[in-house]
Amino acid sequence: MPGSPWENGYCESFNGRFEDEVLNGEIFYSLKEAQIIIEQWRKHYNTKRPHSALGYRPVAVETIVKMDQGPVMH
DSSP states (O other): OTTOGGGOHHHHHHHHHHHHHTGGGOOOSSHHHHHHHHHHHHHHHHHTSOBGGGTSBOSSOOOOOOOOSSOOOO
């Protein structure tokens, strides 16, 4: 069937990594715990983990925007 996840290399790669790096290594005792751990992994996967297709650079590097100390009055 065209468009099936098992025919898409990107989906298969992601699913395999997610299973190997999170699901096989954790026991979740609550839904909240699963949400927190999966979100931490997702942030790492998208902002810090080097991707071979991008020359071993992260997909979206985190940006820290320094805020002014106080409100600006015009």
